[in-house]
Amino acid sequence: MRRTGRERAPLPRCLQTGDVIHATLVISLLLGVWCAQGLEVSTGKVSFVEAMNGSTVLLPCTYASCIGIKNLYFNWHYNDNGTMNRLCEGMIPSEGIEPRVYVYHERVDFVGSSKINNISILLWNVTYEDEGEYVCFARNPKEKNRNHSAIYRLYVVGELKEVDTTLTTIIVSVVGGVIGLIIVVMVVKALVLNFVLKDQDKNKECLVSSSGNDNTENGLSGAKGDDKATPKA
Known part of the structure; x- marks a missing residue:
């Protein structure tokens, strides 16, 4: 049976619908890949610091999540030749709510804030024994307990290099x-x-003045010659 042009007309519509579905799937996959990165913690662009013996040093750490957080757990550990000594830990119930933090080291203070996604700590009165790796860890139950960690290196010196x-x-x-x-x-x-x-x-x-004077003198002399009376006989 011969098909008419009208019967083939719906074909472009199907193609258009398929293109839309294909584009939607591509966008969904891209968004899925982006969100698949999940929770991330970072100690900044520079992952180490050089501090002078007896000084106070900031150990920075921030977190980020593409889908938000809920009951985010975090902690700091010091790597003492393979033995992980816990310095502090806490939990952030949700975004914008400050965490309740437990500190286990007498010279450590928590200085972070959930309002800026910050879970940094201060280490007071640094000693040579404090030199080493400090690990910032976080786990987000909202992302099926996805976790991530970052390492910050501390070097302790007697005096800073000039x-x-x-x-x-x-x-x-x-x-x-x-x-x-x-x-x-x-x-x-x-x-x-x-x-x-x-x-x-x-x-x-000077040129204009000189030219004006010459013209004036010429005119006056001519006028005087014309005004002379004809001598009487």
């Missing part, structure tokens, strides 16, 4: 000298142009 700023000073001096020279040249150029323009204006005034 940064050699000789090269920086030289560069700043050279750049400052070049800028100053450019400014002086521009000022001198402006003054020279000003003097040249004034000199040109004076020359123009």
